[in-house]
Structures are given as C-alpha cells and as structure tokens.
Amino acid sequence: MKGIVFVKFGEFIEELWGDEFWDELLEEADLPSGGIYTAVATYDDEELFTLIGLVVEKKNISSKDAQFAFGQWVFKELYSLAPGGAHDFKDVFEFLHAVQNFIHVEVKKLNPDALLPEFEFLSETANELTFNYQSPRKLCFFCEGIIRGLAEHTGQEVVVSQPECEHEGDQRCVIKVEKV
Amino acid sequence: MSQDNASEAVTAETQPTLEDLTKRLGVLERKIAREKKARNMAENQLEQYSLEIYETNLSLKRALESATQKQAELEYLGLSSSYVASELPLNVMVDKIVDLTGGFSSASHGFYIISDKGKAVGGKLKQMWSLAEGWQEGNPFEEDVLSVLPLGEATLLDTWTVQSIKERNITTDQPIQTIFYTNFTLGGERIGWMAFFCTEEAISEELLSVLETAREHLLNGTRRRLADMRILKRNVQLQDSLNNLEKARKQLIQSEKMASLGQLAAGVAHEINNPVGFIRSNMEVLKEYLTDIKSFHAELSQNVKENDTLTLSAFEEACKKSDLDYIEDDSTDILKSNIEGLDRVKDIVDNLKGFSHSGDEALVPMSLPDCVTGALKIVANSFKYEHTIDNQLSESCPRIIGNTGQLQQVFVNLFVNAAYAMEGGGELSISHTEENDRVILHVKDTGSGMDEKTVKQLFTPFFTTKPVGVGTGLGLSVSYAILEAHDAQVVVDSEVGVGTTFNINFPMSTATEDS
Numbered sequence: 227m228k229g230i231v232f233v234k235f236g237e238f239i240e241e242l243w244g245d246e247f248w249d250e251l252l253e254e255a256d257l258p259s260g261g262i263y264t265a266v267a268t269y270d271d272e273e274l275f276t277l278i279g280l281v282v283e284k285k286n287i288s289s290k291d292a293q294f295a296f297g298q299w300v301f302k303e304l305y306s307l308a309p310g311g312a313h314d315f316k317d318v319f320e321f322l323h324a325v326q327n328f329i330h331v332e333v334k335k336l337n338p339d340a341l342l343p344e345f346e347f348l349s350e351t352a353n354e355l356t357f358n359y360q361s362p363r364k365l366c367f368f369c370e371g372i373i374r375g376l377a378e379h380t381g382q383e384v385v386v387s388q389p390e391c392e393h394e395g396d397q398r399c400v401i402k403v404e405k406v
Numbered sequence: 407m408s409q410d411n412a413s414e415a416v417t418a419e420t421q422p423t424l425e426d427l428t429k430r431l432g433v434l435e436r437k438i439a440r441e442k443k444a445r446n447m448a449e450n451q452l453e454q455y456s457l458e459i460y461e462t463n464l465s466l467k468r469a470l471e472s473a474t475q476k477q478a479e480l481e482y483l484g485l486s487s488s489y490v491a492s493e494l495p496l497n498v499m500v501d502k503i504v505d506l507t508g509g510f511s512s513a514s515h516g517f518y519i520i521s522d523k524g525k526a527v528g529g530k531l532k533q534m535w536s537l538a539e540g541w542q543e544g545n546p547f548e549e550d551v552l553s554v555l556p557l558g559e560a561t562l563l564d565t566w567t568v569q570s571i572k573e574r575n576i577t578t579d580q581p582i583q584t585i586f587y588t589n590f591t592l593g594g595e596r597i598g599w600m601a602f603f604c605t606e607e608a609i610s611e612e613l614l615s616v617l618e619t620a621r622e623h624l625l626n627g628t629r630r631r632l633a634d635m636r637i638l639k640r641n642v643q644l645q646d647s648l649n650n651l652e653k654a655r656k657q658l659i660q661s662e663k664m665a666s667l668g669q670l671a672a673g674v675a676h677e678i679n680n681p682v683g684f685i686r687s688n689m690e691v692l693k694e695y696l697t698d699i700k701s702f703h704a705e706l707s708q709n710v711k712e713n714d715t716l717t718l719s720a721f722e723e724a725c726k727k728s729d730l731d732y733i734e735d736d737s738t739d740i741l742k743s744n745i746e747g748l749d750r751v752k753d754i755v756d757n758l759k760g761f762s763h764s765g766d767e768a769l770v771p772m773s774l775p776d777c778v779t780g781a782l783k784i785v786a787n788s789f790k791y792e793h794t795i796d797n798q799l800s801e802s803c804p805r806i807i808g809n810t811g812q813l814q815q816v817f818v819n820l821f822v823n824a825a826y827a828m829e830g831g832g833e834l835s836i837s838h839t840e841e842n843d844r845v846i847l848h849v850k851d852t853g854s855g856m857d858e859k860t861v862k863q864l865f866t867p868f869f870t871t872k873p874v875g876v877g878t879g880l881g882l883s884v885s886y887a888i889l890e891a892h893d894a895q896v897v898v899d900s901e902v903g904v905g906t907t908f909n910i911n912f913p914m915s916t917a918t919e920d921s
Binding site: 245246249252253260261262263264265266267 | 429430433434436443444445447448451452455
C-alpha cells in the first residue's frame with residue numbers, strides 16, 4: 227500500500243487522540259517499517275491492518291467504524307493532493323464515475339505499481355447509484371467513509387449503505403449511494 | 407485553605423510532572439527520529455527517482471535514435487523495393503538504386519559499370535554519382551574504380567565487399583578511405599557492378615545488413631527483368647511457331663483434299679468416261695448419218711443433172727432410200743443426248759475445280775443445300791445402284807456462316823465414309839433441324855456402324871479402319887479442324903450394325919450478315 231495512506235493515517239490518529247497515542251500504537255505494533263512512513267514509498271498492507279486492529283482494541287470501537295471514520299477524514303486530504311482536473315467535479319455520482327477514468331489514471335501516472343480498487347456500476351437513477359466494489363484488500367468500509375467525505379465536500383446529503391458485503395458472508399461488495 | 411496551599415494545588419493541576427515531561431520527551435524524540443529517518447528515506451527515494459529518470463531519458467534518446475535510424479532504413483528499403491518492382495528499364499532502375507544507396511549510406515561517390523567477359527563495356531563508365539550533386543557527366547575515378555573491382559574474375563559476389571583504399575590517396579574534399587561494391591548478372595557473361603567511395607574508415611554491421619537486404623531485392627529485380635526479356639523472346643518464337651503451324655495446317659487441309667481427290671479419281675474418271683463413251687458412239691452414228699446424207703445429196707444431184715428437174719416422187723424415193731426422216735429425228739436426239747453428256751462432264755469438272763481450289767478461308771453466309779449437293783456430285787460414283795440417297799435439304803434451310811470450299815471437303819469425307827460403311831447397300835439421308843441460332847445438319851447412314859472405341863478415335867489423325875491404300879486416316883481429323891474453325895460442334899451417334907449419324911451444329915447467318 228502506498229505510503230501516503232500510512233502518513234495520512236498517522237495524521238488522522240494524531241489529530242484525534244494526539245501524537246502520544248500514535249507513538250503508543252507504533253511502539254506496540256513493532257512493525258517491520260518501524261512506523262517510518264514516507265508518502266513516496268510502499269509498505270505492506272498488513273501494517274495498516276495491524277494499526278487499525280490496535281485502535282479498535284484500545285478505543286473499543288468496531289473495525290468498520292474505524293475504517294469509515296478514517297475514510298471520511300482522509301477524503302479532503304487526498305483531494306487537496308489530487309491534480310487540477312480532479313477539482314472540477316461538483317456531484318458525488320459524477321465523481322464516482324470519474325474515479326476509474328480519471329482519478330485512477332492520474333494515480334497510475336505517479337505510481338505505476340499502485341493496486342487500485344475497481345468499480346463496476348450496476349444501476350443508476352437520478353438519486354441512487356449502486357456499484358460493485360472490487361479490491362483484494364476488502365476495504366469497503368473505508369470506501370464508504372471516503373464517499374461520505376466526498377459528499378461533505380460537494381455539500382450533498384447522501385446515505386451510503388451496502389446491500390451486499392463480503393464481510394457479511396456475501397459473494398461481493400455492493401455499495402449503494404442515495405441522495406436525500 | 408491558605409493562599410500558598412491554593413497556589414500549590416493550582417500548580418499541581420497545570421504544571422506537568424517530571425515524569426510527564428520525561429514521557430513527553432520520549433514521545434517527541436521518537437517522533438523526531440522517525441521523521442528524520444522518513445526524510446532520509448524520502449531523499450534516497452528521490453535520488454533513486456532522479457537516477458531512474460536520467461536512465462529512462464538516456465534509453466529514450468537511444469530508442470529515438472534507433473527509431474530514426476530504422477525509419478531511414480525502412481524508407482531506403484521501401485524505395486529500393488518500389489524501384490525494383492517498378493516497370494523501369496533495368497539501367498534506369500540501377501541508376502536510381504545507386505542514387506538511393508549512395509544517399510542512404512552517406513557514400514561520397516557512386517559508380518555503375520557493366521562488364522562483359524571480364525572487360526568494362528558499359529553502364530555509366532563516363533559518369534559518376536556524388537552525394538552533393540547526384541549523377542553527373544565525367545568520371546575522374548574511372549581508372550581507380552576499374553583497378554579495384556575484380557572484373558577479370560567474372561564471379562558473382564554473394565554479398566557486399568568492403569575494401570580499404572586508403573593507400574591509393576584518392577582525394578576529393580576529404581580523403582577516400584574505403585570502397586564497397588557488389589555485382590549482379592545481366593545474363594550471359596554480362597555483369598553489372600555497383601561501387602561506392604566512402605570517407606569513413608569502416609562500414610557498420612547494421613548498415614551492411616540493410617545494404618545486403620537491398621542487394622537481394624536488386625537481384626530479384628534484375629532476375630525478373632531478365633526473365634521478362636527471355637519470356638518476351640520466347641513469346642516471339644512461339645508466335646513464329648504458331649504461324650508456321652497455321653501455315654502447315656492450311657497445307658495439310660489442301661493436301662488431304664488432294665489425297666481424297668486422288669482416291670475419288672477412279673470414280674470420277676468413270677463418271678466422265680460414261681458420257682464421253684456414249685458421246686463418242688453417238689458421234690460414230692452421226693458420222694454414218696453424214697455419209698447417208700452425202701449419198702442422198704449425190705443421188706439428188708445425179709437426178710437433176712439427168713432430168714433437168716426433180717420430181718416429187720423421185721425426191722420422196724430418195725428420202726425413203728436414205729431413211730432421212732429417221733436420220734433427222736435420231737440426229738436431234740443424239741445431239742440432245744451429247745449436249746446432256748457434255749453438260750454432265752462440265753458439271754463434274756466444275757465441281758472438281760471448285761473442290762480442289764484452295765481458296766481463302768473467309769467465313770461468309772452460304773447455302774448449306776448447295777454445298778451438300780455439290781459434294782454429292784463429286785462422290786456420286788462412290789454410291790452404287792444398291793444405295794439410295796435421300797437429300798431432304800431444301801432452299802428453306804437457313805443460310806449458315808461458313809466457307810463453301812472447306813465444308814464441301816468435310817461433306818465429301820463424310821459421304822465417302824458413309825458409302826464405305828454401306829458396302830452392301832443402304833440409305834444415306836441428309837436432313838437439318840434448327841435450334842436457337844444454330845442449324846444442325848444430320849448425315850445418317852445405315853452402314854456397319856462403329857463401336858465406342860472407334861467413335862472415340864474418330865477424329866484422331868492417321869486413325870483409319872480402311873485397308874492400306876484406301877484412306878489416309880486424315881480425312882476426319884482434318885474435317886474436325888475445319889469444323890472447329892467454323893465454331894461447329896460434331897456429335898456422333900453410332901451403333902454397330904445399325905448405322906451412324908453425324909450431327910453437325912453450325913452457326914446460323916443472321917439477316918444483317920446476309921445483306
């Protein structure tokens with residue numbers, strides 16, 4: 227996983243619970259990288275899952291909530307780093323469509339080895355969009371959080387839900403976004 | 407609570423303890439250490455990226471250079487191929503290839519020489535190609551080039567030869583260091599040579615491999631052109647042979663006609679002999695009659711001399727004595743018969759003349775019944791009393807496109823064969839039917855017929871069922887050739903013991919062709 231995610235995760239934890247808690251997490255996790263993260267390097271996915279697991283344990287929250295909260299928080303951070311063209315979108319659905327055709331293309335330019343999720347759009351009406359979230363990392367809750375963060379950015383009210391989820395024993399993850 | 411106590415309590419709440427501070431310091435130190443390491447990592451990564459970018463740029467530059475070079479090579483090969491494949495004459499093609507190859511290999515000068523039996527005889531001996539000016543008149547290096555090229559060995563090179571000629575001190579703007587050349591056959595002992603001067607000391611492998619490809623194209627091109635020339639020559643020869651064959655065919659038709667005429671000669675002689683015979687005996691009779699008339703005349707003269715007059719009774723008596731009435735009547739008959747006999751002879755001779763006449767081969771509207779009747783007259787003697795001839799053709803038969811003389815030859819053949827097949831007698835019937843724009847002539851005999859094997863060989867030259875000396879074996883094969891030239895198809899129906907029918911399908915003459 228790209229280092230930017232770890233860097234932002236650290237910032238997120240520090241903002242929420244202070245740098246001492248982040249330090250505590252790293253000390254306890256005793257990760258191969260030693261918690262030394264830079265945006266340009268790539269780290270083992272497991273390190274993020276270990277850190278999230280520790281947060282869940284120490285703060286007594288669910289993994290789903292932790293991923294969702296991080297997703298919601300990180301959107302604006304990533305968005306500010308995105309290239310100029312990514313700032314033209316004013317609608318959640320429009321942006322989601324652009325993710326594969328535009329955002330991921332830009333990401334690939336800088337990180338040819340990046341492993342990115344794929345969206346398979348299933349249905350769309352004016353107020354409702356469903357798509358199949360495909361990623362071996364199974365970070366569907368993180369994705370839900372990012373969509374929420376996106377909606378906050380566009381100033382739209384949305385409800386994000388998962389009619390189907392691999393974590394619930396389904397064959398795939400289907401994310402539904404409803405404008406309200 | 408005292409003031410001091412109160413302030414102490416406040417201090418205890420807001421002021422961090424040493425333990426807190428130590429802990430905080432630990433967190434911060436670790437954080438700084440992590441950040442420092444992260445920065446080092448990032449910087450290293452950056453350096454790595456810079457290096458990668460530099461190397462990528464370098465390889466891109468090389469790739470671009472190689473692509474540009476490849477493009478030039480492709481252009482060169484493409485153009486040389488198009489010259490080779492073009493219809494340009496050989497010399498013009500080689501001129502252009504020299505120009506192209508010189509330019510591509512950055513040679514300073516180029517030459518094209520043709521040698522024959524080891525001696526330079528042509529090409530562009532007195533001309534020279536240069537990078538700056540292309541082909542131009544005058545070749546100051548003729549001697550240099552001729553002394554380097556192994557003209558005398560007269561062997562075909564299987565690649566380009568590169569040779570250093572530094573020691574010759576040939577100088578133009580820059581000293582010439584190298585010559586590279588190759589050769590190709592121009593047929594026989596003629597060899598074409600292409601040579602180039604080069605100011606470089608060596609020629610790269612890559613350039614040589616491209617030049618080699620172009621050389622192979624050139625070889626193909628020259629081979630094709632030489633083959634084209636050979637084919638052209640062969641074509642002329644074939645055309646000559648064809649003309650000779652055509653001449654021979656015409657001669658064969660005429661010879662065969664004469665040969666069949668020879669076989670008919672006995673019958674024809676008989677045909678002529680017959681009337682000649684009775685004409686002669688008639689003449690004998692007429693000679694006697696003349697004697698009778700002479701004596702009748704003498705008697706009358708005597709009578710007049712004696713009596714000075716001629717009485718009716720005396721005249722009648724003399725007439726009676728000479729049988730003059732009979733002589734008069736018979737003479738009229740005899741003369742009539744003679745004229746008829748002579749007409750018969752004339753008719754036969756006319757038909758023979760028409761038949762043997764070689765004539766032209768023009769196909770024109772003609773009458774099928776007239777042609778058949780003429781042929782029947784020629785072969786009349788081949789048919790005997792036990793034969794009947796049923797010629798059902800009438801003037802209602804449409805005119806066809808054909809050549810009367812040639813078709814008469816065909817029919818004579820058919821009729822003679824029919825007569826031969828009906829040795830013990832039979833009927834020859836000739837009729838026609840019409841189908842679309844075609845007239846089909848049916849020649850049917852009730853002769854011995856033929857088995858399948860014989861029918862198959864019917865039109866094969868020199869095939870005959872007749873005894874030696876009776877037939878040439880060429881009649882039907884020549885007839886077949888004639889019919890083919892008439893666009894006429896022949897279908898033969900034959901059954902052993904029943905007879906044979908030849909069905910010949912002729913193109914009908916249209917009204918416009920008739921007029």
